[in-house]
Amino acid sequence: MKNFLRALFSFVCGLLMFGCNGRVIEDFGLEKLSKGMSTEADVRSAMGEPEMIWKEDNGARTLEYPKGPEGHRTFMVELDAEGIFQAYAQVLKQENFATIKAGMSRDQVRRILGKPRSVVKFRLKNEEVWDWRYLEGPTTERFFNVHFDSDSGAVTQTSVTDPVRG
Incomplete structure (x- = not known):
């Protein structure tokens, strides 16, 4: 019964989230x-x-x-x-993530993706990482991360991570 109620709840949430034409209603x-x-x-x-x-x-x-x-x-x-x-x-979509390249500045990244969800500094790596929460497909939550060199402020790499579930 517990599993049935969970499934029913998920189904109802899905109906509330999507309209008849499949577009998200927000x-x-x-x-x-x-x-x-x-x-x-x-x-x-x-x-x-x-x-x-x-x-x-x-x-x-x-x-x-x-x-x-x-x-x-x-x-x-x-x-x-x-x-x-x-x-x-x-703007938080794959096409825009693909435009973020090594050497870009913080301002260039901000202009494309907007304000990051968080900014974390890793002093030992001389790195600053910005992240944005986004949906891959209709329900898969992910984080797009942009890694900057702390001294130059230039992008060194990007990565994608899954949220930590506790």
Whole structure:
């Protein structure tokens, strides 16, 4: 009976998490925004204050919305030079992880992936490791890690780890 109840609970949670069309239903405020119509004020009203505002060369701006440290998503919301909502992207995904290369700076990595979930310094290795929690597939939780040389601040490698279950 205990196993049946666990299975039933998991099934119900799955139904609540996924809509009929298979898309994840989550209320981050994005559903309230209209491309080409919503203003920056609308974005802030729907999503709150951004963690970071990135200024683009053409006067446009990108607002960073990390949903961590426990969440699995970071949204970058693009505004044109007039402050009108143009697009958004969830950046914690394989395509973006693949762009992180040795020699990149902390700022370059932050610009691509947003605020890390945690930053840990390993003094004996002269290393600093940033991580981001993400989902691989619909339910497999993983951490994408970027390793930096502490002195130069340059990426030395990346890795993926599974969460520790206790």
